[in-house]
Amino acid sequence: MRTPRLSRGQRALLNCAPINQGKLTDRLMRAAVSRAADSPEFANQQNLDRAVAALVTLIPVPPETAEWFAEKDLVVGSKWTWKKIVRNPAVLAISIAVVVIAGVSVFQVLSRLNDFPGSATARKLLTVAASTRPVMLDPVSTEAGTLSDLFFMKHGLEHYDVPEEFADFRTIGCRVFEDDESRRIAQIWLAEKRMQLFLFPAERNTKTGAVLRFPGWRYVSQEGWVGAVKEQSGVCFMAALRGKETDLAPYLANQKE
Amino acid sequence: MLGDSHKAQEVFHTTLREAALRAAHGELPKERFWLFRDARWRCLEATEADLQPESLKLDEHDLAPHAASQIEQMEPTQLAVWISAAPDPQRTALALFYLDEFDYKEILDLADLKLSELSRFLVQGRRQLQAWLDGKFPEATNV
Numbered sequence: 565m566r567t568p569r570l571s572r573g574q575r576a577l578l579n580c581a582p583i584n585q586g587k588l589t590d591r592l593m594r595a596a597v598s599r600a601a602d603s604p605e606f607a608n609q610q611n612l613d614r615a616v617a618a619l620v621t622l623i624p625v626p627p628e629t630a631e632w633f634a635e636k637d638l639v640v641g642s643k644w645t646w647k648k649i650v651r652n653p654a655v656l657a658i659s660i661a662v663v664v665i666a667g668v669s670v671f672q673v674l675s676r677l678n679d680f681p682g683s684a685t686a687r688k689l690l691t692v693a694a695s696t697r698p699v700m701l702d703p704v705s706t707e708a709g710t711l712s713d714l715f716f717m718k719h720g721l722e723h724y725d726v727p728e729e730f731a732d733f734r735t736i737g738c739r740v741f742e743d744d745e746s747r748r749i750a751q752i753w754l755a756e757k758r759m760q761l762f763l764f765p766a767e768r769n770t771k772t773g774a775v776l777r778f779p780g781w782r783y784v785s786q787e788g789w790v791g792a793v794k795e796q797s798g799v800c801f802m803a804a805l806r807g808k809e810t811d812l813a814p815y816l817a818n819q820k821e
Numbered sequence: 822m823l824g825d826s827h828k829a830q831e832v833f834h835t836t837l838r839e840a841a842l843r844a845a846h847g848e849l850p851k852e853r854f855w856l857f858r859d860a861r862w863r864c865l866e867a868t869e870a871d872l873q874p875e876s877l878k879l880d881e882h883d884l885a886p887h888a889a890s891q892i893e894q895m896e897p898t899q900l901a902v903w904i905s906a907a908p909d910p911q912r913t914a915l916a917l918f919y920l921d922e923f924d925y926k927e928i929l930d931l932a933d934l935k936l937s938e939l940s941r942f943l944v945q946g947r948r949q950l951q952a953w954l955d956g957k958f959p960e961a962t963n964v
Contacts, residue, residue, distance in 0.1 A: 576940035580918070580925035587924055608884040615892035617921045622897040628826045655868055 570599060583613045602799040681767040681776035682800045683784050686793050689749065690786035693760045693804045698740060701753050707717030708733050708752055708761060715740065715750050715763070724750050726764040729815055730803055733759070757811075762802040766795045781816050783809050792816055832863045854931045861932070865909060880953055881948035891954040903953065907946065910934060916940040 570578065574596040581597050588594045600606040649655055704711070709731025715724040719740045736753040743749055743764075750763040767776045775798045784791045784802075791804040792812045805811060836859055843849050852858075885891075890901075904915050913932045917923055918939075923931065931941055 573936075577925070579940035579944050580928075581919050582924060583919075589924065590926065593925070604886070605884070608886055608888065609947065612888040612892065612951070613885070613919070614882055615889035616900065616950070619892055619895060619897055619900050620919045620921070623901045624897065626826055629829065698955070746860050782920050 570596065574599065579609075581606075581610070581613075583610070583617045593809060605659070633694075648675055678783070680778045680782045680793070682764070682793065682795070683782070685747075685764055685767070686762075686771075686791050686802050687786045687802070688743065688786045689762045689764065689793050690784065690789040690804055692749075692751070693762070693791075694787055694789055694806075696751065696760065698736060701739045701751065703737045704735050706735055707731065708735050708754060711735065711738055711750075711752060714738070717751075719748065721748060721750060721763070723799045725796070725799070725801075726752070726761060726763070727794060727796070730754070730759075730761060757805055759803060759805045762791075762800075762804065764800050764802075766798050766800045768798075778781060783812070785809070828866075828867050832860060832867055832899045836860045836863055852930075857931050858933075861913060864954065868909075880952035880956075881945065882952040884947055884951050885955070888951055889955060891958045894958050895954075903950065910938070911942040911946060914939050915946045918943060 573592075577596040578600050579595050581593065582588060585597075588597060597606075650659075687735045704714075707728045709728070712725045715721040721740065734755045736755055738750065740748055740750050747765050752761040752763075753759075754761065768774060769776060776796070777795055781792045781794050784793060785808075789804055789806050790809055790812055791802045792809075792815075793800055793802045795801075803812060803815065831942075836856065839859070840849075840856055859928075904912060906912075906917070907915055910932055913929065914934065917928045917931060925936070925939060928934070929936060932939070934942075
Protein backbone atom coordinates (compact mmCIF):
# COMPACT_ATOMS: atom_id res chain seq x y z
CA MET A 565 0.00 0.00 0.00
CA ARG A 566 1.35 3.42 -0.92
CA THR A 567 2.18 5.98 1.72
CA PRO A 568 -0.26 8.89 1.40
CA ARG A 569 1.05 12.36 0.63
CA LEU A 570 1.48 14.31 3.82
CA SER A 571 2.46 17.89 4.48
CA ARG A 572 5.64 18.58 6.42
CA GLY A 573 3.60 19.43 9.52
CA GLN A 574 1.57 16.24 9.27
CA ARG A 575 4.73 14.20 8.82
CA ALA A 576 6.22 15.81 11.94
CA LEU A 577 3.04 15.07 13.87
CA LEU A 578 3.03 11.50 12.62
CA ASN A 579 6.57 11.00 13.88
CA CYS A 580 5.31 12.01 17.35
CA ALA A 581 2.12 9.91 17.13
CA PRO A 582 1.14 8.49 20.50
CA ILE A 583 2.00 4.88 21.19
CA ASN A 584 -1.46 4.29 22.58
CA GLN A 585 -4.18 5.16 20.05
CA GLY A 586 -6.51 5.97 22.95
CA LYS A 587 -4.45 9.13 23.56
CA LEU A 588 -5.40 10.67 20.20
CA THR A 589 -7.01 13.72 21.75
CA ASP A 590 -5.44 16.32 19.48
CA ARG A 591 -7.50 17.04 16.32
CA LEU A 592 -4.49 17.68 14.04
CA MET A 593 -2.78 14.54 15.31
CA ARG A 594 -5.95 12.53 14.75
CA ALA A 595 -6.17 13.80 11.19
CA ALA A 596 -2.52 12.96 10.45
CA VAL A 597 -2.82 9.47 11.95
CA SER A 598 -6.03 8.70 10.07
CA ARG A 599 -4.35 9.68 6.78
CA ALA A 600 -1.38 7.42 7.40
CA ALA A 601 -3.19 4.63 9.22
CA ASP A 602 -2.80 2.14 6.36
CA SER A 603 0.78 2.92 5.39
CA PRO A 604 3.38 0.20 6.12
CA GLU A 605 5.94 2.77 7.33
CA PHE A 606 3.57 4.02 9.98
CA ALA A 607 2.67 0.46 10.95
CA ASN A 608 6.41 -0.30 11.43
CA GLN A 609 6.83 2.85 13.51
CA GLN A 610 3.90 1.95 15.74
CA ASN A 611 5.09 -1.64 16.18
CA LEU A 612 8.55 -0.46 17.19
CA ASP A 613 7.16 2.18 19.53
CA ARG A 614 4.83 -0.29 21.24
CA ALA A 615 7.63 -2.82 21.70
CA VAL A 616 9.99 -0.16 23.12
CA ALA A 617 7.31 1.21 25.46
CA ALA A 618 6.53 -2.30 26.68
CA LEU A 619 10.22 -2.90 27.37
CA VAL A 620 10.54 0.46 29.16
CA THR A 621 7.94 -0.66 31.70
CA LEU A 622 10.23 -3.62 32.51
CA ILE A 623 13.30 -1.46 33.23
CA PRO A 624 14.02 -2.15 36.90
CA VAL A 625 14.12 0.82 39.27
CA PRO A 626 17.50 0.80 41.08
CA PRO A 627 17.00 -0.12 44.78
CA GLU A 628 18.67 3.11 45.98
CA THR A 629 16.23 5.14 43.84
CA ALA A 630 13.24 3.11 45.08
CA GLU A 631 14.26 4.04 48.64
CA TRP A 632 13.61 7.72 47.89
CA PHE A 633 9.95 6.93 47.52
CA ALA A 634 9.75 4.49 50.46
CA GLU A 635 8.30 7.28 52.58
CA LYS A 636 4.67 7.66 51.68
CA ASP A 637 4.73 11.45 52.04
CA LEU A 638 7.80 13.03 50.48
CA VAL A 639 6.74 16.44 51.67
CA VAL A 640 4.25 16.34 54.51
CA GLY A 641 1.65 19.01 53.99
CA SER A 642 0.25 20.90 56.94
CA LYS A 643 -2.83 19.21 58.37
CA TRP A 644 -6.21 20.81 58.03
CA THR A 645 -7.63 21.77 61.39
CA TRP A 646 -11.16 22.96 62.06
CA LYS A 647 -9.77 26.39 62.89
CA LYS A 648 -7.93 26.51 59.57
CA ILE A 649 -10.98 25.34 57.64
CA VAL A 650 -13.18 27.97 59.29
CA ARG A 651 -10.65 30.71 58.55
CA ASN A 652 -10.36 29.72 54.91
CA PRO A 653 -11.77 32.69 52.94
CA ALA A 654 -13.67 30.42 50.53
CA VAL A 655 -15.29 28.47 53.37
CA LEU A 656 -16.02 31.71 55.21
CA ALA A 657 -17.62 33.33 52.15
CA ILE A 658 -19.74 30.24 51.40
CA SER A 659 -20.84 29.99 55.05
CA ILE A 660 -21.89 33.65 55.16
CA ALA A 661 -23.75 33.29 51.87
CA VAL A 662 -25.57 30.17 53.11
CA VAL A 663 -26.51 31.88 56.39
CA VAL A 664 -27.83 34.95 54.54
CA ILE A 665 -29.80 32.83 52.06
CA ALA A 666 -31.21 30.71 54.90
CA GLY A 667 -32.11 33.85 56.85
CA VAL A 668 -33.91 35.43 53.90
CA SER A 669 -35.73 32.15 53.19
CA VAL A 670 -36.85 31.78 56.82
CA PHE A 671 -37.94 35.43 56.90
CA GLN A 672 -39.96 34.97 53.71
CA VAL A 673 -41.54 31.74 54.96
CA LEU A 674 -42.49 33.41 58.26
CA SER A 675 -43.90 36.43 56.39
CA ARG A 676 -45.95 34.13 54.19
CA LEU A 677 -47.25 32.26 57.23
CA ASN A 678 -48.80 35.49 58.52
CA ASP A 679 -50.17 36.54 55.14
CA PHE A 680 -53.91 36.79 54.53
CA PRO A 681 -56.02 38.41 51.78
CA GLY A 682 -55.42 42.15 52.09
CA SER A 683 -52.22 41.90 54.17
CA ALA A 684 -50.22 43.76 51.52
CA THR A 685 -52.67 46.66 51.57
CA ALA A 686 -52.69 46.60 55.37
CA ARG A 687 -48.90 46.94 55.45
CA LYS A 688 -49.03 49.86 53.03
CA LEU A 689 -51.60 51.54 55.26
CA LEU A 690 -49.32 51.08 58.28
CA THR A 691 -46.76 53.12 56.36
CA VAL A 692 -49.47 55.72 55.70
CA ALA A 693 -50.32 55.70 59.42
CA ALA A 694 -46.68 56.33 60.33
CA SER A 695 -46.51 59.39 58.05
CA THR A 696 -49.94 60.88 58.77
CA ARG A 697 -50.17 64.13 60.82
CA PRO A 698 -53.42 65.23 62.56
CA VAL A 699 -53.66 68.34 60.36
CA MET A 700 -54.09 66.11 57.32
CA LEU A 701 -57.48 64.89 58.61
CA ASP A 702 -60.77 66.73 58.93
CA PRO A 703 -61.31 67.41 62.62
CA VAL A 704 -64.23 65.32 63.89
CA SER A 705 -64.92 64.79 67.56
CA THR A 706 -67.41 61.99 67.99
CA GLU A 707 -67.63 58.27 68.68
CA ALA A 708 -65.90 56.17 66.04
CA GLY A 709 -68.98 53.98 65.51
CA THR A 710 -71.02 56.89 64.27
CA LEU A 711 -68.69 57.65 61.36
CA SER A 712 -70.19 54.79 59.32
CA ASP A 713 -73.13 57.03 58.49
CA LEU A 714 -70.80 59.86 57.51
CA PHE A 715 -68.85 57.62 55.16
CA PHE A 716 -72.07 56.36 53.59
CA MET A 717 -73.85 59.71 53.36
CA LYS A 718 -70.93 61.88 52.29
CA HIS A 719 -68.74 59.44 50.35
CA GLY A 720 -71.16 56.65 49.35
CA LEU A 721 -69.05 54.02 51.11
CA GLU A 722 -71.22 51.06 52.09
CA HIS A 723 -70.38 48.75 54.99
CA TYR A 724 -67.51 50.99 56.14
CA ASP A 725 -68.49 50.10 59.72
CA VAL A 726 -66.20 50.37 62.72
CA PRO A 727 -66.38 47.09 64.71
CA GLU A 728 -67.95 47.29 68.14
CA GLU A 729 -64.57 46.77 69.86
CA PHE A 730 -63.57 50.27 68.68
CA ALA A 731 -66.99 51.90 68.19
CA ASP A 732 -67.02 53.74 71.49
CA PHE A 733 -63.64 55.49 71.25
CA ARG A 734 -63.56 59.27 70.69
CA THR A 735 -62.22 60.47 67.36
CA ILE A 736 -59.92 63.41 66.61
CA GLY A 737 -60.39 63.45 62.86
CA CYS A 738 -61.10 61.43 59.74
CA ARG A 739 -60.68 61.50 55.99
CA VAL A 740 -61.33 59.45 52.87
CA PHE A 741 -58.60 59.13 50.27
CA GLU A 742 -57.67 56.95 47.31
CA ASP A 743 -54.62 54.73 47.38
CA ASP A 744 -52.32 54.09 44.42
CA GLU A 745 -54.78 51.50 43.09
CA SER A 746 -57.69 53.98 43.26
CA ARG A 747 -59.33 52.14 46.13
CA ARG A 748 -61.14 54.40 48.57
CA ILE A 749 -59.74 54.23 52.07
CA ALA A 750 -61.33 55.68 55.19
CA GLN A 751 -58.92 56.78 57.91
CA ILE A 752 -59.96 57.69 61.47
CA TRP A 753 -57.72 59.09 64.16
CA LEU A 754 -58.63 58.22 67.76
CA ALA A 755 -57.74 60.06 70.92
CA GLU A 756 -57.03 56.67 72.53
CA LYS A 757 -53.27 56.08 72.39
CA ARG A 758 -53.15 58.03 69.07
CA MET A 759 -54.58 54.94 67.46
CA GLN A 760 -55.63 55.05 63.79
CA LEU A 761 -58.42 53.07 62.17
CA PHE A 762 -58.56 52.17 58.48
CA LEU A 763 -61.41 50.84 56.40
CA PHE A 764 -60.63 49.55 52.91
CA PRO A 765 -62.19 47.19 50.35
CA ALA A 766 -61.39 43.52 50.96
CA GLU A 767 -59.43 41.64 48.30
CA ARG A 768 -61.45 39.84 45.67
CA ASN A 769 -60.84 36.85 43.45
CA THR A 770 -59.62 38.28 40.13
CA LYS A 771 -61.69 35.77 38.11
CA THR A 772 -64.92 35.44 40.03
CA GLY A 773 -64.93 38.76 41.86
CA ALA A 774 -65.84 36.97 45.09
CA VAL A 775 -64.56 38.49 48.33
CA LEU A 776 -61.58 36.59 49.77
CA ARG A 777 -62.71 36.18 53.36
CA PHE A 778 -60.68 35.25 56.43
CA PRO A 779 -61.98 34.60 59.90
CA GLY A 780 -61.25 36.68 63.03
CA TRP A 781 -58.45 39.17 63.67
CA ARG A 782 -55.09 38.99 61.89
CA TYR A 783 -52.00 40.93 62.82
CA VAL A 784 -49.61 42.73 60.49
CA SER A 785 -46.57 44.76 61.41
CA GLN A 786 -44.42 47.24 59.57
CA GLU A 787 -41.66 49.62 60.70
CA GLY A 788 -42.60 49.60 64.38
CA TRP A 789 -46.31 49.80 63.72
CA VAL A 790 -48.75 46.97 64.32
CA GLY A 791 -52.22 46.49 62.91
CA ALA A 792 -55.10 44.16 63.70
CA VAL A 793 -57.21 43.42 60.63
CA LYS A 794 -60.71 41.98 60.36
CA GLU A 795 -62.92 41.40 57.31
CA GLN A 796 -66.66 41.97 57.42
CA SER A 797 -69.16 42.44 54.59
CA GLY A 798 -66.43 42.81 51.96
CA VAL A 799 -64.66 45.59 53.83
CA CYS A 800 -61.48 45.21 55.84
CA PHE A 801 -61.06 47.10 59.08
CA MET A 802 -57.65 47.74 60.59
CA ALA A 803 -56.78 49.23 63.96
CA ALA A 804 -53.18 50.45 63.96
CA LEU A 805 -50.84 51.88 66.57
CA ARG A 806 -47.12 52.27 67.15
CA GLY A 807 -46.06 49.32 69.26
CA LYS A 808 -46.43 45.56 69.46
CA GLU A 809 -49.19 43.00 69.18
CA THR A 810 -49.51 42.96 72.95
CA ASP A 811 -50.46 46.66 72.87
CA LEU A 812 -53.38 45.94 70.54
CA ALA A 813 -54.52 42.61 71.98
CA PRO A 814 -56.48 44.07 74.95
CA TYR A 815 -58.73 45.99 72.54
CA LEU A 816 -59.79 42.92 70.62
CA ALA A 817 -62.77 41.01 71.92
CA ASN A 818 -61.66 37.76 70.25
CA GLN A 819 -58.17 36.33 70.29
CA LYS A 820 -56.13 36.17 67.11
CA GLU A 821 -56.74 32.97 65.17
CA MET B 822 19.59 11.11 32.82
CA LEU B 823 22.68 11.37 35.00
CA GLY B 824 23.98 7.81 35.08
CA ASP B 825 25.04 8.39 38.69
CA SER B 826 22.62 7.56 41.49
CA HIS B 827 24.32 9.88 44.02
CA LYS B 828 24.06 12.85 41.71
CA ALA B 829 20.49 11.88 40.85
CA GLN B 830 19.61 11.73 44.56
CA GLU B 831 21.17 15.13 45.13
CA VAL B 832 19.19 16.63 42.25
CA PHE B 833 16.02 14.93 43.48
CA HIS B 834 16.38 16.31 47.01
CA THR B 835 17.38 19.78 45.84
CA THR B 836 14.38 19.92 43.52
CA LEU B 837 11.98 18.80 46.24
CA ARG B 838 13.47 21.18 48.82
CA GLU B 839 13.19 24.09 46.39
CA ALA B 840 9.59 23.14 45.61
CA ALA B 841 8.72 22.95 49.33
CA LEU B 842 10.28 26.39 49.92
CA ARG B 843 8.36 27.88 47.01
CA ALA B 844 5.15 26.29 48.28
CA ALA B 845 5.77 27.72 51.75
CA HIS B 846 6.15 31.21 50.29
CA GLY B 847 3.12 30.71 48.04
CA GLU B 848 5.32 31.15 44.96
CA LEU B 849 4.53 27.93 43.11
CA PRO B 850 4.47 28.54 39.34
CA LYS B 851 1.12 28.04 37.66
CA GLU B 852 2.48 26.06 34.68
CA ARG B 853 1.76 22.34 34.93
CA PHE B 854 5.16 20.80 34.41
CA TRP B 855 7.43 23.23 36.23
CA LEU B 856 8.71 20.57 38.64
CA PHE B 857 9.70 18.18 35.82
CA ARG B 858 11.31 21.04 33.91
CA ASP B 859 13.14 22.21 37.02
CA ALA B 860 14.45 18.72 37.71
CA ARG B 861 15.56 18.34 34.09
CA TRP B 862 17.53 21.60 34.12
CA ARG B 863 19.20 20.60 37.37
CA CYS B 864 20.19 17.28 35.79
CA LEU B 865 21.60 19.08 32.75
CA GLU B 866 23.55 21.45 34.98
CA ALA B 867 24.89 18.53 37.00
CA THR B 868 26.19 16.82 33.85
CA GLU B 869 27.75 19.94 32.37
CA ALA B 870 30.93 19.56 34.39
CA ASP B 871 31.22 15.84 33.63
CA LEU B 872 33.09 14.24 30.82
CA GLN B 873 30.98 14.63 27.72
CA PRO B 874 30.45 11.70 25.31
CA GLU B 875 32.12 11.95 21.97
CA SER B 876 29.65 12.94 19.30
CA LEU B 877 29.40 9.94 17.03
CA LYS B 878 27.57 9.60 13.79
CA LEU B 879 25.48 6.52 14.47
CA ASP B 880 24.23 4.28 11.71
CA GLU B 881 20.60 4.60 10.79
CA HIS B 882 18.40 1.96 9.18
CA ASP B 883 14.85 2.05 7.88
CA LEU B 884 12.39 0.61 10.33
CA ALA B 885 11.81 -3.07 9.70
CA PRO B 886 8.55 -4.98 10.12
CA HIS B 887 10.34 -7.42 12.46
CA ALA B 888 11.70 -4.68 14.77
CA ALA B 889 9.26 -5.68 17.50
CA SER B 890 10.58 -9.25 17.58
CA GLN B 891 14.14 -7.89 17.73
CA ILE B 892 13.22 -5.67 20.67
CA GLU B 893 11.70 -8.65 22.46
CA GLN B 894 15.20 -10.14 22.55
CA MET B 895 16.60 -7.07 24.31
CA GLU B 896 17.14 -6.87 28.04
CA PRO B 897 15.30 -3.93 29.64
CA THR B 898 18.59 -2.61 31.05
CA GLN B 899 20.10 -2.65 27.55
CA LEU B 900 17.34 -0.34 26.41
CA ALA B 901 17.86 1.89 29.46
CA VAL B 902 21.56 2.16 28.69
CA TRP B 903 20.87 2.77 24.99
CA ILE B 904 18.48 5.66 25.76
CA SER B 905 20.68 7.20 28.47
CA ALA B 906 23.65 7.16 26.08
CA ALA B 907 21.85 9.45 23.64
CA PRO B 908 22.91 13.11 23.72
CA ASP B 909 20.50 15.55 25.28
CA PRO B 910 17.92 16.81 24.27
CA GLN B 911 17.37 13.64 22.21
CA ARG B 912 17.75 11.59 25.41
CA THR B 913 15.01 13.63 27.11
CA ALA B 914 12.76 13.34 24.06
CA LEU B 915 13.17 9.55 23.84
CA ALA B 916 12.80 9.03 27.60
CA LEU B 917 9.64 11.13 27.86
CA PHE B 918 8.11 9.69 24.69
CA TYR B 919 8.64 6.04 25.59
CA LEU B 920 7.49 6.54 29.18
CA ASP B 921 4.12 6.90 27.43
CA GLU B 922 2.84 9.22 30.14
CA PHE B 923 2.88 12.49 28.20
CA ASP B 924 1.40 13.52 24.86
CA TYR B 925 3.57 15.29 22.29
CA LYS B 926 2.45 18.77 23.38
CA GLU B 927 3.39 18.05 26.97
CA ILE B 928 6.79 16.77 25.86
CA LEU B 929 7.36 19.96 23.82
CA ASP B 930 6.48 21.99 26.91
CA LEU B 931 8.59 19.93 29.26
CA ALA B 932 11.70 19.72 27.15
CA ASP B 933 11.46 23.18 25.57
CA LEU B 934 11.44 21.70 22.10
CA LYS B 935 9.73 22.58 18.83
CA LEU B 936 7.57 20.02 17.06
CA SER B 937 10.10 19.70 14.21
CA GLU B 938 12.91 19.06 16.74
CA LEU B 939 10.95 16.44 18.67
CA SER B 940 9.98 14.78 15.39
CA ARG B 941 13.60 14.72 14.22
CA PHE B 942 14.91 13.30 17.51
CA LEU B 943 12.32 10.53 17.54
CA VAL B 944 12.87 9.60 13.87
CA GLN B 945 16.63 9.54 14.37
CA GLY B 946 16.25 7.57 17.59
CA ARG B 947 14.07 4.93 15.92
CA ARG B 948 16.38 4.60 12.91
CA GLN B 949 19.48 4.42 15.13
CA LEU B 950 17.82 1.82 17.36
CA GLN B 951 16.90 -0.20 14.26
CA ALA B 952 20.52 -0.09 13.11
CA TRP B 953 21.69 -1.15 16.55
CA LEU B 954 19.12 -3.97 16.64
CA ASP B 955 20.17 -5.13 13.17
CA GLY B 956 23.77 -5.30 14.38
CA LYS B 957 22.89 -6.93 17.67
CA PHE B 958 20.25 -9.44 16.55
CA PRO B 959 21.01 -10.10 12.89
CA GLU B 960 19.37 -13.54 12.96
CA ALA B 961 15.97 -11.97 13.64
CA THR B 962 16.51 -9.83 10.55
CA ASN B 963 16.67 -12.91 8.35
CA VAL B 964 13.53 -14.56 9.75
